[in-house]
Amino acid sequence: MATYCEILFPLPVFQTFLYRLPDELAARVRVGSRVVAPLGSRKLSGYVLEIKELSQEPEFRVKEIAACPEDQPDLPGIILQFALELSARSLTAPGLFLEMAEPPAAREKPRVKLAITEKGLKELLSGRLKGRRGQILSLLADRQLSPVYIKRKLKVREINSYLRSLSQEGLVEVREKAGKKKPLKITPAPVFRQLALPVRPEGLPESGHRLLQKLESGEGGSCLLTGSQERRLEFLQKIIEYAAQHHGFTLVLVPEIQRLEKWQPLLQSLSGRAVVWHSQLTDSLRRHNWNQIFSGRARIVLGTRSALFLPFQPLSLLVVDEEQDDLYYQADGPAFEAREAARIRAGLEKSLLIYTSDCPRVSQFYHHRQAGSLLDLGREEVCYRVDYYHQDLGRLLKKELKEEIKHRLEKEEQLLFLVNRKGYAGYLFCSACGFVARCEQCRIAMSLQKKNGELTCSYCGHTREAPADCPVCGGKLRPGRVRGSQYLREQLQEIFPGKKVEVLEEGAGEKDSEKIVRRVKSGKGQLVIGTEYALRRLSEGRFSMLFLVNPESSLNLPDFQAGERTLATIYKALEMVKNEDSSRVVAVTAGPEPELVIQALSRNYQGFWEKEIEYRRLLNYPPFSCLVEIGLDSRSLRTSGRWSRLLLEQLRLDFPELELIGPRISRKKWRREKREVRLMVRLPSEEKAGNLLASLKKFRQHRPATRLWVRVWP
Numbered sequence: 001m002a003t004y005c006e007i008l009f010p011l012p013v014f015q016t017f018l019y020r021l022p023d024e025l026a027a028r029v030r031v032g033s034r035v036v037a038p039l040g041s042r043k044l045s046g047y048v049l050e051i052k053e054l055s056q057e058p059e060f061r062v063k064e065i066a067a068c069p070e071d072q073p074d075l076p077g078i079i080l081q082f083a084l085e086l087s088a089r090s091l092t093a094p095g096l097f098l099e100m101a102e103p104p105a106a107r108e109k110p111r112v113k114l115a116i117t118e119k120g121l122k123e124l125l126s127g128r129l130k131g132r133r134g135q136i137l138s139l140l141a142d143r144q145l146s147p148v149y150i151k152r153k154l155k156v157r158e159i160n161s162y163l164r165s166l167s168q169e170g171l172v173e174v175r176e177k178a179g180k181k182k183p184l185k186i187t188p189a190p191v192f193r194q195l196a197l198p199v200r201p202e203g204l205p206e207s208g209h210r211l212l213q214k215l216e217s218g219e220g221g222s223c224l225l226t227g228s229q230e231r232r233l234e235f236l237q238k239i240i241e242y243a244a245q246h247h248g249f250t251l252v253l254v255p256e257i258q259r260l261e262k263w264q265p266l267l268q269s270l271s272g273r274a275v276v277w278h279s280q281l282t283d284s285l286r287r288h289n290w291n292q293i294f295s296g297r298a299r300i301v302l303g304t305r306s307a308l309f310l311p312f313q314p315l316s317l318l319v320v321d322e323e324q325d326d327l328y329y330q331a332d333g334p335a336f337e338a339r340e341a342a343r344i345r346a347g348l349e350k351s352l353l354i355y356t357s358d359c360p361r362v363s364q365f366y367h368h369r370q371a372g373s374l375l376d377l378g379r380e381e382v383c384y385r386v387d388y389y390h391q392d393l394g395r396l397l398k399k400e401l402k403e404e405i406k407h408r409l410e411k412e413e414q415l416l417f418l419v420n421r422k423g424y425a426g427y428l429f430c431s432a433c434g435f436v437a438r439c440e441q442c443r444i445a446m447s448l449q450k451k452n453g454e455l456t457c458s459y460c461g462h463t464r465e466a467p468a469d470c471p472v473c474g475g476k477l478r479p480g481r482v483r484g485s486q487y488l489r490e491q492l493q494e495i496f497p498g499k500k501v502e503v504l505e506e507g508a509g510e511k512d513s514e515k516i517v518r519r520v521k522s523g524k525g526q527l528v529i530g531t532e533y534a535l536r537r538l539s540e541g542r543f544s545m546l547f548l549v550n551p552e553s554s555l556n557l558p559d560f561q562a563g564e565r566t567l568a569t570i571y572k573a574l575e576m577v578k579n580e581d582s583s584r585v586v587a588v589t590a591g592p593e594p595e596l597v598i599q600a601l602s603r604n605y606q607g608f609w610e611k612e613i614e615y616r617r618l619l620n621y622p623p624f625s626c627l628v629e630i631g632l633d634s635r636s637l638r639t640s641g642r643w644s645r646l647l648l649e650q651l652r653l654d655f656p657e658l659e660l661i662g663p664r665i666s667r668k669k670w671r672r673e674k675r676e677v678r679l680m681v682r683l684p685s686e687e688k689a690g691n692l693l694a695s696l697k698k699f700r701q702h703r704p705a706t707r708l709w710v711r712v713w714p
Contacts, residue, residue, distance in 0.1 A: 003021040006050040008046055017046075032076060035068045036069070037064075038063050073103065082309075083095075083309075104287045115172065120137055205377075208238070211352065211354070215239075223352075225354055225377065226377065249299050276302050277289060308342060324359055420550065435472045489501050540576060541575070549588050625682050629713075632647065632706060658681050659683075660681060
């Protein structure tokens with residue numbers, strides 16, 4: 001009888017691989033251990049998913065495990081189960097999730113060193129090389145050096161171009177050395193034991209004490225916390241500090257790194273007991289925070305989606321902040337829904353799960369209201385004034401509001417103009433025949449960029465020169481009424497000469513955006529134009545006047561969530577305004593203001609929800625049904641189309657009760673050169689959706705060259 005292991009590799013495959021466990025490694029290898037095993041012509045690191053004894057030798061040849069690194073910790077069984085369940089829900093290979101749980105030391109990159117060759121030494125001694133090339137070879141004559149050292153020593157910015165040239169001529173060669181960093185030491189976290197009766201925090205409402213009872217009992221469960229941001233933060237800080245002091249770990253999830261800024265008061269008050277975890281941490285800080293967590297010194301972790309895979313235990317409290325934010329869905333890399341992943345891990349560890357938002361998703365609000373797990377903390381009184389205008393924005397700025405804006409600029413106040421279009425105009429059209437310039441690939445209206453005279457597709461990125469005349473009737477093409485950020489900037493510069501207008505929108509580049517944000521924070525940027533992209537980077541309560549330009553236009557998008565997304569955008573925009581009597585919000589609409597815009601500006605979420613839930617009930621949208629979006633792509637559109645037809649045939653046979661919407665061809669936003677086939681499936685219950693996902697997984701396993709992803713709206 002021999003011992004074998006089922007190993008899961010960090011590869012885009014769902015299968016495990018069987019290996020023989022050598023006798024010399026039997027005492028060290030356990031379920032969750034990280035091992036090195038041969039796969040084809042290479043050796044890869046993977047995790048042991050199962051250890052079993054076989055009385056008979058397999059009919060096929062089985063290789064042996066090559067090594068088991070001693071400095072790598074074993075993954076807990078709950079993390080393995082978490083990866084498997086999340087894989088079944090998202091159709092992403094579980095090994096890719098386990099890779100995200102690896103400690104920082106497990107993925108150290110080799111150090112690159114440069115060495116001079118014999119040919120390079122001869123050239124250097126001949127004296128023919130001058131300038132930077134000669135200086136680089138002179139440094140390499142004595143010893144091997146890294147490109148970073150040479151760059152700093154010679155103060156050369158374009159060091160890579162010099163090194164590439166020298167390498168192509170055979171004067172230097174690149175050598176790699178394994179990193180010699182100290183192995184990551186991990187001390188097991190202490191067992192949390194309550195030695196005395198816990199003292200509950202003061203000032204909590206009755207609903208807060210009920211949460212603490214769930215936390216103390218270890219029965220788990222979830223709730224939805226609503227209310228103004230200030231009240232939610234104050235409430236959560238008391239719950240988090242109590243949980244960290246008397247129970248296990250606490251994990252606070254935020255949709256993006258910029259949202260960690262509002263949690264800075266908590267980090268400062270806990271100094272050393274709380275750490276952050278996200279993709280932009282330096283290697284040294286990542287290693288430091290990892291050691292802080294697994295030594296038990298830091299019991300509170302604030303981070304983005306990747307923090308869900310940190311293998312600490314026990315997890316007693318999990319908070320999903322701003323749960324309505326769609327950035328919790330990760331489309332590139334290992335695709336998964338972080339809100340769903342939080343529910344899975346909290347269920348496995350019997351953790352208390354708190355969703356928090358000022359304008360939660362309609363389905364989330366419905367489910368928690370039905371379950372009696374909705375906690376509303378209320379909102380502060382709104383002090384700023386709200387006005388509506390139904391006229392051209394340019395005329396409004398030049399006449400009715402010109403003096404007020406000028407007066408605010410003289411008082412060094414800041415004003416924000418929120419637009420939902422980039423470029424000069426949302427589209428280019430012919431007034432004679434009604435022709436609209438559209439993208440040949442996506443068939444949506446292209447935005448006009450006045451600066452370079454181009455038309456740009458905001459979806460796939462395709463650009464072409466803007467025609468002067470209509471290709472149908474020969475008439476003159478004119479910009480549409482939906483004006484963009486470039487048009488507004490032109491108007492403001494004309495009306496208020498000498499005042500710099502900052503434009504913060506997607507596509508400007510990360511460095512340029514950071515410079516604009518710094519100027520706005522310093523108060524130098526008084527007139528700020530931004531799209532929804534700007535709302536994620538500007539700090540709250542900075543502006544004394546807010547302009548919402550055509551906020552109703554997003555209601556016409558072909559999306560059943562258009563209403564709740566429009567509401568969330570307006571709520572986020574209102575956070576930018578100072579809640580003072582002198583502040584003002586101006587909504588500029590093309591016609592009579594829609595009821596949803598009025599409800600959003602008055603922060604009447606209950607009124608919006610009651611209307612929206614009836615609309616979804618009538619049209620059988622979630623939460624009264626379950627929608628599953630399926631995306632399928634491969635190396636060619638023809639292959640994707642053929643496999644999508646096979647998939648549709650299989651779905652119709654296995655699930656005759658489902659309703660198909662689609663398929664349609666679209667382009668990926670993050671990979672503009674590739675296309676994919678998408679379709680939407682409507683099912684009567686979430687249980688049926690689980691069966692559908694199992695069927696899709698089998699379809700994916702038989703076609704490994706195809707990327708199949710899903711997104712579920714329960």
